[in-house]
Amino acid sequence: MSAKLHLERLPRTIELTIGGSGGFELVYVDQRTLPRQLVFERTGDWRAVIVALKTLAVRGAPAIGVAGAAAVALWAGNVGATQALGHGCAEAGPRFLEELDTVAEEIVRARPTAVNLAWGVRLAKERAREAIAEGSSPEEAADDLFALVKRLEADDEKTNRSLGAHGASLLPPNARVLTHCNAGSLATVFYGTALGVVYAAAAQGNIARVYADETRPVGQGARLTTWELAQVGIPCTLICDNMAASLMAAGKVDAVVVGADRIAANGDTANKIGTYGLAVLARHHGIPMYVAAPSSTVDQATPSGASIPVEQRASQEVMAHALAGVEVWNPAFDITPAHLITRIVTEHGIFLPQDIVKTFR
Ligand code: MRU
Numbered sequence: 001m002s003a004k005l006h007l008e009r010l011p012r013t014i015e016l017t018i019g020g021s022g023g024f025e026l027v028y029v030d031q032r033t034l035p036r037q038l039v040f041e042r043t044g045d046w047r048a049v050i051v052a053l054k055t056l057a058v059r060g061a062p063a064i065g066v067a068g069a070a071a072v073a074l075w076a077g078n079v080g081a082t083q084a085l086g087h088g089c090a091e092a093g094p095r096f097l098e099e100l101d102t103v104a105e106e107i108v109r110a111r112p113t114a115v116n117l118a119w120g121v122r123l124a125k126e127r128a129r130e131a132i133a134e135g136s137s138p139e140e141a142a143d144d145l146f147a148l149v150k151r152l153e154a155d156d157e158k159t160n161r162s163l164g165a166h167g168a169s170l171l172p173p174n175a176r177v178l179t180h181c182n183a184g185s186l187a188t189v190f191y192g193t194a195l196g197v198v199y200a201a202a203a204q205g206n207i208a209r210v211y212a213d214e215t216r217p218v219g220q221g222a223r224l225t226t227w228e229l230a231q232v233g234i235p236c237t238l239i240c241d242n243m244a245a246s247l248m249a250a251g252k253v254d255a256v257v258v259g260a261d262r263i264a265a266n267g268d269t270a271n272k273i274g275t276y277g278l279a280v281l282a283r284h285h286g287i288p289m290y291v292a293a294p295s296s297t298v299d300q301a302t303p304s305g306a307s308i309p310v311e312q313r314a315s316q317e318v319m320a321h322a323l324a325g326v327e328v329w330n331p332a333f334d335i336t337p338a339h340l341i342t343r344i345v346t347e348h349g350i351f352l353p354q355d356i357v358k359t360f361r
Contacts, residue, residue: 003205007229010185011038013063016070019044024077024146026070030057030187035227046075046103053110053117056218060187061261062160065116066152068107072124073149074143075103084138096138100128112309113270113333115299117211124148153189156174159294160191160345167197167257167292170343172352174208175201175254178244180225181215181272183259183292188215192258193292195228197345202234209235211253215272216241217317217330239306241274242284248285256282260293260344267338267353268305273331288342295359305335 011029019025023044030039032055041057043049049071052058058067062323076096080103084096104121111117127148131141171177177198181187184195191199201207210229215221222238229236239247244319247253256278262270269275269291282289302308338353345351348359 003202003207004233005202006231006233007191007199010190010225010228012038012153012190013060013186014058014189015099015153016068016069021280023138024142025075026067026074028058028067029141030054031059031082031224032057034186044074044078046071046079046107049074049313050107059220060182061114061116061195061259062156062188062193062294063186063262064111064114064297066149066156066189068110068117068120068126068148069124069145069152070113071107072100072121073142073145075343076100076128076138077281081138081142083106088091090164090309092138093132095266096141097132100125104195111311113311114297115302116209116261116294116296119296120152120208123152156189156294157191159347160188160193160196161200163193163292163294163345164196166347167290168200168204168206168229168343170255170288170290171197171201172254173205173206174210175206176209177257178211178213178253178277178278179208179225180213180221180256180258180278182220182228182246184225186224186228187259191296192228194257195225197257197290197292198234199232202232207234209237211237211239211247213244213274213278214238214240214276215274220272244278245281246285248281250341253285253286253287255290257292260297261333262293262302262308263291263293263298263344263356264302264308265357267344267356268306269336269338269341269344269353270305270308270310270333273334276336276340279336285341288316289336289340290345291336291341291353292345295348298346298356298359300357300360305337308335310334331342
């Protein structure tokens with residue numbers, strides 16, 4: 001039996017628009033104020049997008065991929081095209097592309113682990129290069145970048161709905177799903193990856209409950225996943241990260257479904273810190289461990305998890321007031337080895353981890 005889901009209560013996380021003065025503007029949900037308040041921010045400044053990425057106002061691998069491309073578009077439309085013209089017509093195109101490379105590098109540096117950021121920025125760079133090579137002016141190239149970002153926004157939802165449908169076929173009826181971090185609509189432009197699987201299964205009446213790991217230290221599970229599931233109307237139970245083993249031992253979990261920030265060519269997967277531990281627990285308890293992510297998260301150029309850069313974050317996230325003599329280790333992600341992952345789900349279907357590069361054939 002299908003269930004009524006209130007997806008219309010979820011905001012679109014990021015949206016590129018034309019502002020009142022005619023410049024490009026990015027509207028985004030500031031995820032730091034959730035669940036207290038749903039706040040939309042608006043900026044025309046590409047550097048403000050970098051700050052939003054670094055401070056986790058905009059977060060989640062697929063969302064930061066589109067935000068990265070949008071930051072390039074903001075620079076091109078609001079700064080780069082005008083500056084380039086100052087160099088005269090003949091020089092404008094090459095100067096625009098030269099400056100764009102510097103801007104792109106700065107954007108990519110904002111967050112190193114999720115490969116989607118580099119992917120979104122690369123697509124934007126390629127589009128701008130093509131436009132200039134075809135004889136477009138920097139201004140026309142900026143318009144092309146605007147169109148590219150709008151396409152990425154639309155594609156993100158399509159991709160998530162498609163991977164959600166594939167993933168739903170893996171779950172048993174009345175599934176009780178444990179998830180980690182927020183790989184929901186908020187981590188994407190719309191609909192979500194791991195929670196996309198949940199939404200697709202719930203639409204068929206197949207979800208009994210989602211258990212949301214709190215996800216220390218930033219609390220994406222406690223603050224965001226619980227809020228998102230409550231909006232949509234899916235039963236959700238919040239647990240502290242250290243309760244997952246007991247929950248599994250009590251026979252309350254049918255599947256673990258998580259997202260990913262980067263999947264290496266051999267299927268090793270970087271995701272929010274704590275995912276590896278869940279995979280070990282799931283294997284011990286004979287529970288399937290599913291990773292749901294768009295193909296833009298698969299990094300064919302990274303052979304294994306050992307080469308994935310893991311972002312280290314500020315100690316204040318773990319401990320607000322430092323104690324003299326106490327060091328804090330705060331990696332934002334960990335690597336789950338491919339052999340602990342039951343299946344990886346992308347918009348192209350369901351794969352054994354070692355077969356993930358087949359996504360691209
Ligand atoms: O640090 P964040 O919040 O940007 O981390 C990203 C994540 O939300 C997760 O690791 C997630 O599971 C992958 S993104 C769908």
